[in-house]
Amino acid sequence: MSKLLLTIIVLLLISPLFGVLLSEIVGYHEPLDIAAEALGLKDISEEINWTPFYDYAVPGLPQEIGYIISGIIGVLAVILLGYIILYFIYKQR
């Protein structure tokens, strides 16, 4: 368990390197974007956005720091959601 936690922390700390810096240099473009372009589909996510953490950023913070904070918020949310659901499934036994 401690190794899992350590993995999460290390990945969180290096995440801006891959999620922000490298993306800025080379550009983030996944196969789905290529397929959508070929079909002429328009991504309207930004226009209908519902979250302050859009694109893993935190308003008012530099992108690199915001990426790490987003990561921490996401990790806590995933753990909380997983814990609640799995706890109820387990207790049904």
Place this chain on the structure above:
Amino acid sequence: MHIPDGFLDPIWVVVTYALSVIALGLASRRAKQDMEERSYIIIPLFSAAVFVAQMLNWPIPGGTSLHFLGGALLGIMLGPYLGMLSMAFVIVVQCLLFHDGGITTLGANLLNMSVIPVLIGYYVFVVLNRTVSKIKRSTFIPALIAGWLSVVIAGIACGIEIGLSPNFPYGINITLPIMGGWHAILGIVEGLITGLIVSHIYKRHSLVT
């Protein structure tokens, strides 16, 4: 591979939501049997690790980018039911908190990332592990192939859903080669990471029951 709102026709929205609800509902019922005392504390940590691993985007110069998906890995380590659920936690949080993928397309994204790759990864690994590992005594190759195939099939499924949305009746001719082709290349990294982690864990202690 997160499909945003507006990319899918209403029919596909309904079909993919239905399939995901059925698969994850079944997983919730069956997951109990795979759980032990502290499973509900440890398994969310696996989900969290995959969530962070997905934040590491590896741009491929000149073309596209990739990040680790982790569906096959969770399937192999936790089994198909807990694997599907643990991956679903990631996809739901990505959607609701970070707008990674749309609400109308959440069903499709759950299907493509928390159902298909987990099932493909798990069953391909189990079948190959019975045959290959007996000869080579290694779990690396079975896990590598399972990881690679999980991403390729998930990419193809995504391509079919978008391409077959009736707004684009001939879209599948375009989307299938793009999604299948690119994921066949990008999936090699997924396979390598899955293979390395699984063979490392198997060497120390078997997690698969």
